Amino acid sequence: MKEHPRIIAHTDFDGVISALIVREALGIDDVVFAEPWMLREGSLLVGKRDIIVDLPYAAGCGQWFDHHASSSPDAANGVFDQHAKSCARVVFEHFRKQHAGVERFRPLVDAADKIDSASFTAEDLDAPDACGKLSIAIRGDEKRKDDEFRLFLLNMLSFQTAEQVINQPIIKRRVEEKLKQLAEWKEKIGMYVVLRGNVILVDRTKAPADLPRGQPFFLYLMYPGHGVYVAADTVKYEPDRVKISAGKNIFDQYGERLAPLDLGAIMQRYGGGGHRNAAGCSVDKSKKELALKEIVDAIDAAL
Numbered sequence: 001m002k003e004h005p006r007i008i009a010h011t012d013f014d015g016v017i018s019a020l021i022v023r024e025a026l027g028i029d030d031v032v033f034a035e036p037w038m039l040r041e042g043s044l045l046v047g048k049r050d051i052i053v054d055l056p057y058a059a060g061c062g063q064w065f066d067h068h069a070s071s072s073p074d075a076a077n078g079v080f081d082q083h084a085k086s087c088a089r090v091v092f093e094h095f096r097k098q099h100a101g102v103e104r105f106r107p108l109v110d111a112a113d114k115i116d117s118a119s120f121t122a123e124d125l126d127a128p129d130a131c132g133k134l135s136i137a138i139r140g141d142e143k144r145k146d147d148e149f150r151l152f153l154l155n156m157l158s159f160q161t162a163e164q165v166i167n168q169p170i171i172k173r174r175v176e177e178k179l180k181q182l183a184e185w186k187e188k189i190g191m192y193v194v195l196r197g198n199v200i201l202v203d204r205t206k207a208p209a210d211l212p213r214g215q216p217f218f219l220y221l222m223y224p225g226h227g228v229y230v231a232a233d234t235v236k237y238e239p240d241r242v243k244i245s246a247g248k249n250i251f252d253q254y255g256e257r258l259a260p261l262d263l264g265a266i267m268q269r270y271g272g273g274g275h276r277n278a279a280g281c282s283v284d285k286s287k288k289e290l291a292l293k294e295i296v297d298a299i300d301a302a303l
Protein backbone atom coordinates (compact mmCIF):
# COMPACT_ATOMS: atom_id res chain seq x y z
CA MET A 1 0.00 0.00 0.00
CA LYS A 2 1.31 3.42 -0.91
CA GLU A 3 1.44 5.81 2.04
CA HIS A 4 -0.12 9.21 1.61
CA PRO A 5 1.67 12.27 2.96
CA ARG A 6 0.63 13.68 6.32
CA ILE A 7 1.54 16.57 8.55
CA ILE A 8 1.88 15.60 12.22
CA ALA A 9 1.60 18.74 14.33
CA HIS A 10 1.64 19.71 17.99
CA THR A 11 -1.76 20.56 19.50
CA ASP A 12 -1.00 24.19 20.42
CA PHE A 13 -1.18 27.48 18.50
CA ASP A 14 2.40 27.05 17.25
CA GLY A 15 1.57 23.56 15.97
CA VAL A 16 -1.51 24.78 14.11
CA ILE A 17 0.34 27.67 12.43
CA SER A 18 3.31 25.43 11.55
CA ALA A 19 0.92 22.92 9.94
CA LEU A 20 -0.89 25.71 8.08
CA ILE A 21 2.37 26.87 6.47
CA VAL A 22 3.60 23.38 5.54
CA ARG A 23 0.20 22.54 4.06
CA GLU A 24 0.23 25.71 1.96
CA ALA A 25 3.83 25.19 0.80
CA LEU A 26 3.69 21.48 0.01
CA GLY A 27 0.00 20.99 -0.76
CA ILE A 28 -0.47 18.23 1.81
CA ASP A 29 -4.12 17.78 2.79
CA ASP A 30 -3.97 15.49 5.79
CA VAL A 31 -3.10 17.01 9.18
CA VAL A 32 -3.08 15.04 12.44
CA PHE A 33 -2.40 16.50 15.88
CA ALA A 34 -0.26 14.86 18.54
CA GLU A 35 1.30 15.46 21.95
CA PRO A 36 5.09 15.18 22.43
CA TRP A 37 4.82 12.00 24.53
CA MET A 38 3.01 10.21 21.68
CA LEU A 39 6.15 10.53 19.53
CA ARG A 40 8.60 9.86 22.36
CA GLU A 41 6.79 6.66 23.35
CA GLY A 42 6.09 5.63 19.78
CA SER A 43 2.33 5.43 20.26
CA LEU A 44 1.86 7.11 16.88
CA LEU A 45 3.14 5.21 13.85
CA VAL A 46 5.28 7.47 11.70
CA GLY A 47 6.02 6.81 8.03
CA LYS A 48 8.47 8.16 5.48
CA ARG A 49 5.95 10.56 3.95
CA ASP A 50 5.11 12.16 7.31
CA ILE A 51 6.24 15.67 8.10
CA ILE A 52 6.52 16.40 11.81
CA VAL A 53 6.20 19.96 13.13
CA ASP A 54 6.74 21.37 16.65
CA LEU A 55 7.16 17.88 18.13
CA PRO A 56 10.08 15.58 19.02
CA TYR A 57 11.88 13.82 16.17
CA ALA A 58 10.60 10.35 15.25
CA ALA A 59 12.84 7.93 13.37
CA GLY A 60 11.54 7.07 9.91
CA CYS A 61 9.69 10.33 9.26
CA GLY A 62 10.03 12.20 5.98
CA GLN A 63 10.96 15.58 7.40
CA TRP A 64 11.03 17.22 10.81
CA PHE A 65 10.80 20.88 11.87
CA ASP A 66 11.30 21.99 15.47
CA HIS A 67 12.74 24.52 17.89
CA HIS A 68 12.58 22.72 21.26
CA ALA A 69 15.99 22.51 22.96
CA SER A 70 15.07 19.06 24.31
CA SER A 71 14.56 17.63 20.80
CA SER A 72 17.31 15.69 19.05
CA PRO A 73 18.94 18.23 16.70
CA ASP A 74 21.18 15.90 14.64
CA ALA A 75 18.56 14.36 12.36
CA ALA A 76 19.62 14.50 8.70
CA ASN A 77 16.08 15.26 7.55
CA GLY A 78 15.51 17.86 10.25
CA VAL A 79 15.20 21.63 10.09
CA PHE A 80 15.96 22.69 13.63
CA ASP A 81 16.64 26.03 15.29
CA GLN A 82 16.57 26.01 19.04
CA HIS A 83 16.90 29.79 19.12
CA ALA A 84 13.70 30.33 17.14
CA LYS A 85 10.84 31.49 19.34
CA SER A 86 8.37 29.25 17.53
CA CYS A 87 8.36 26.31 15.16
CA ALA A 88 6.11 28.39 12.91
CA ARG A 89 9.11 30.74 12.47
CA VAL A 90 11.39 27.82 11.51
CA VAL A 91 8.86 26.56 8.95
CA PHE A 92 8.09 30.06 7.63
CA GLU A 93 11.77 30.93 7.07
CA HIS A 94 12.33 27.57 5.38
CA PHE A 95 9.50 27.90 2.85
CA ARG A 96 8.88 31.61 2.28
CA LYS A 97 11.44 32.15 -0.51
CA GLN A 98 10.26 29.23 -2.67
CA HIS A 99 6.57 29.51 -1.85
CA ALA A 100 5.29 33.06 -2.11
CA GLY A 101 1.88 32.00 -0.75
CA VAL A 102 3.18 31.56 2.80
CA GLU A 103 4.09 35.27 3.10
CA ARG A 104 0.49 36.11 4.00
CA PHE A 105 0.89 34.11 7.23
CA ARG A 106 3.60 36.43 8.57
CA PRO A 107 1.32 38.06 11.21
CA LEU A 108 0.37 34.59 12.49
CA VAL A 109 4.05 33.66 12.72
CA ASP A 110 4.79 36.85 14.70
CA ALA A 111 1.93 35.87 17.03
CA ALA A 112 3.25 32.30 17.36
CA ASP A 113 6.66 33.72 18.37
CA LYS A 114 5.05 35.76 21.12
CA ILE A 115 2.70 33.05 22.38
CA ASP A 116 5.15 30.14 22.24
CA SER A 117 7.88 32.06 24.09
CA ALA A 118 5.38 33.48 26.63
CA SER A 119 6.51 37.02 25.83
CA PHE A 120 3.37 38.44 27.38
CA THR A 121 2.66 41.71 29.12
CA ALA A 122 0.00 41.94 31.84
CA GLU A 123 -2.17 43.66 29.23
CA ASP A 124 -1.80 40.67 26.83
CA LEU A 125 -3.13 38.36 29.53
CA ASP A 126 -6.00 40.59 30.61
CA ALA A 127 -7.13 41.58 27.14
CA PRO A 128 -5.78 39.02 24.63
CA ASP A 129 -5.76 39.99 20.95
CA ALA A 130 -7.29 37.79 18.23
CA CYS A 131 -4.37 35.33 18.15
CA GLY A 132 -4.18 35.29 21.94
CA LYS A 133 -7.86 34.33 22.03
CA LEU A 134 -7.40 31.65 19.38
CA SER A 135 -4.53 30.13 21.36
CA ILE A 136 -6.80 29.95 24.42
CA ALA A 137 -9.56 28.35 22.33
CA ILE A 138 -7.18 25.65 21.03
CA ARG A 139 -6.57 24.21 24.49
CA GLY A 140 -8.83 21.43 25.68
CA ASP A 141 -9.25 18.02 27.22
CA GLU A 142 -11.36 16.14 24.69
CA LYS A 143 -8.90 15.03 22.05
CA ARG A 144 -11.29 14.22 19.20
CA LYS A 145 -13.42 17.36 19.57
CA ASP A 146 -10.38 19.54 20.17
CA ASP A 147 -8.61 18.18 17.09
CA GLU A 148 -11.68 18.83 14.97
CA PHE A 149 -11.69 22.40 16.23
CA ARG A 150 -7.96 22.78 15.47
CA LEU A 151 -8.48 21.53 11.94
CA PHE A 152 -11.45 23.84 11.43
CA LEU A 153 -9.42 26.79 12.71
CA LEU A 154 -6.52 25.84 10.44
CA ASN A 155 -8.86 25.79 7.44
CA MET A 156 -10.34 29.17 8.34
CA LEU A 157 -6.92 30.77 8.82
CA SER A 158 -5.99 29.72 5.32
CA PHE A 159 -8.67 32.10 3.94
CA GLN A 160 -8.98 34.84 6.53
CA THR A 161 -6.95 36.85 9.03
CA ALA A 162 -7.12 36.00 12.74
CA GLU A 163 -9.22 39.15 13.29
CA GLN A 164 -11.78 37.91 10.75
CA VAL A 165 -11.70 34.30 11.92
CA ILE A 166 -12.43 35.30 15.49
CA ASN A 167 -15.91 36.45 14.40
CA GLN A 168 -16.81 33.19 12.68
CA PRO A 169 -19.74 31.80 14.77
CA ILE A 170 -18.29 28.37 15.65
CA ILE A 171 -14.95 29.89 16.60
CA LYS A 172 -16.57 32.78 18.45
CA ARG A 173 -18.62 30.35 20.53
CA ARG A 174 -15.58 28.27 21.46
CA VAL A 175 -13.54 31.38 22.36
CA GLU A 176 -16.37 32.64 24.57
CA GLU A 177 -16.70 29.26 26.25
CA LYS A 178 -12.95 29.11 26.98
CA LEU A 179 -12.85 32.71 28.25
CA LYS A 180 -15.74 31.90 30.57
CA GLN A 181 -13.85 28.87 31.89
CA LEU A 182 -10.79 31.04 32.41
CA ALA A 183 -12.84 33.55 34.41
CA GLU A 184 -14.23 30.72 36.56
CA TRP A 185 -10.70 29.43 37.17
CA LYS A 186 -9.49 32.92 38.16
CA GLU A 187 -12.36 33.22 40.61
CA LYS A 188 -11.82 29.84 42.29
CA ILE A 189 -8.11 29.02 42.06
CA GLY A 190 -7.30 31.25 45.06
CA MET A 191 -8.86 28.63 47.36
CA TYR A 192 -6.04 26.23 46.49
CA VAL A 193 -3.17 28.71 46.67
CA VAL A 194 -0.67 28.92 49.54
CA LEU A 195 2.06 31.57 49.49
CA ARG A 196 5.40 30.32 50.75
CA GLY A 197 8.31 32.74 50.60
CA ASN A 198 9.00 33.43 46.93
CA VAL A 199 6.68 30.68 45.79
CA ILE A 200 3.02 30.60 44.80
CA LEU A 201 2.05 27.04 45.63
CA VAL A 202 -1.12 25.65 44.04
CA ASP A 203 -2.49 22.25 45.01
CA ARG A 204 -5.05 21.50 42.32
CA THR A 205 -5.44 17.92 43.53
CA LYS A 206 -7.65 19.40 46.27
CA ALA A 207 -9.93 21.11 43.74
CA PRO A 208 -12.98 19.45 42.17
CA ALA A 209 -12.22 17.69 38.88
CA ASP A 210 -14.43 20.11 36.93
CA LEU A 211 -12.40 23.19 37.86
CA PRO A 212 -11.26 24.52 34.45
CA ARG A 213 -7.58 24.32 33.62
CA GLY A 214 -6.86 28.04 33.59
CA GLN A 215 -3.68 29.93 32.80
CA PRO A 216 -0.96 29.80 35.50
CA PHE A 217 0.60 33.05 34.21
CA PHE A 218 -2.29 34.93 35.81
CA LEU A 219 -1.01 33.83 39.21
CA TYR A 220 1.92 36.25 38.83
CA LEU A 221 -0.56 39.10 38.42
CA MET A 222 -2.85 37.86 41.18
CA TYR A 223 0.03 37.43 43.66
CA PRO A 224 2.60 40.04 42.68
CA GLY A 225 6.08 39.85 44.17
CA HIS A 226 6.41 36.08 43.86
CA GLY A 227 9.04 34.76 41.51
CA VAL A 228 7.96 31.16 40.94
CA TYR A 229 4.83 29.08 40.86
CA VAL A 230 4.68 25.42 41.80
CA ALA A 231 1.55 23.42 41.07
CA ALA A 232 0.45 19.88 41.94
CA ASP A 233 -2.19 18.30 39.75
CA THR A 234 -3.84 14.95 39.14
CA VAL A 235 -2.77 12.83 36.17
CA LYS A 236 -5.37 11.54 33.74
CA TYR A 237 -5.62 7.71 33.77
CA GLU A 238 -3.05 7.51 36.61
CA PRO A 239 -4.91 7.96 39.90
CA ASP A 240 -1.84 7.07 42.00
CA ARG A 241 0.38 9.75 40.50
CA VAL A 242 0.59 13.49 41.02
CA LYS A 243 2.17 15.78 38.48
CA ILE A 244 4.19 18.70 39.81
CA SER A 245 5.07 21.62 37.57
CA ALA A 246 7.01 24.78 38.24
CA GLY A 247 7.62 27.97 36.30
CA LYS A 248 9.41 31.25 36.75
CA ASN A 249 7.56 34.53 36.64
CA ILE A 250 7.36 35.51 32.96
CA PHE A 251 7.27 39.23 33.64
CA ASP A 252 10.62 40.89 33.09
CA GLN A 253 11.16 42.66 36.39
CA TYR A 254 12.02 39.32 38.04
CA GLY A 255 14.50 38.18 35.39
CA GLU A 256 17.73 39.08 37.19
CA ARG A 257 16.76 37.75 40.58
CA LEU A 258 15.59 34.44 39.16
CA ALA A 259 18.49 33.87 36.77
CA PRO A 260 20.50 31.49 39.04
CA LEU A 261 17.50 29.24 39.70
CA ASP A 262 17.42 26.04 37.59
CA LEU A 263 13.97 24.46 37.86
CA GLY A 264 14.91 21.65 35.45
CA ALA A 265 17.73 20.54 37.77
CA ILE A 266 15.41 20.53 40.79
CA MET A 267 12.81 18.43 38.96
CA GLN A 268 15.47 15.96 37.78
CA ARG A 269 15.85 14.87 41.42
CA TYR A 270 12.31 13.50 41.12
CA GLY A 271 12.78 11.83 37.75
CA GLY A 272 11.37 14.80 35.85
CA GLY A 273 13.00 17.48 33.74
CA GLY A 274 12.48 20.49 31.52
CA HIS A 275 14.14 23.84 31.17
CA ARG A 276 15.71 26.30 33.61
CA ASN A 277 12.56 28.42 33.53
CA ALA A 278 9.85 25.76 33.43
CA ALA A 279 9.98 22.12 34.45
CA GLY A 280 7.95 19.27 35.86
CA CYS A 281 7.93 15.78 37.32
CA SER A 282 5.46 13.18 38.48
CA VAL A 283 5.54 11.53 41.91
CA ASP A 284 3.60 8.87 43.78
CA LYS A 285 0.50 10.33 45.46
CA SER A 286 1.83 9.41 48.92
CA LYS A 287 5.01 11.46 48.28
CA LYS A 288 3.19 14.63 47.19
CA GLU A 289 3.44 16.68 50.40
CA LEU A 290 7.08 15.80 50.96
CA ALA A 291 8.04 16.51 47.34
CA LEU A 292 6.23 19.85 47.34
CA LYS A 293 7.93 20.88 50.57
CA GLU A 294 11.39 19.89 49.29
CA ILE A 295 10.85 21.59 45.92
CA VAL A 296 9.66 24.84 47.51
CA ASP A 297 12.60 24.75 49.97
CA ALA A 298 15.05 24.16 47.11
CA ILE A 299 13.62 27.09 45.15
CA ASP A 300 13.76 29.40 48.18
CA ALA A 301 17.33 28.31 48.93
CA ALA A 302 18.42 29.20 45.37
CA LEU A 303 16.98 32.73 45.47
Ligand SMILES: [Mn+2]
Nearest residue numbers: 014054087116
Ligand atom coordinates in the same frame (compact mmCIF):
# COMPACT_ATOMS: atom_id res chain seq x y z
MN1 LIG B 1 6.49 25.43 19.68
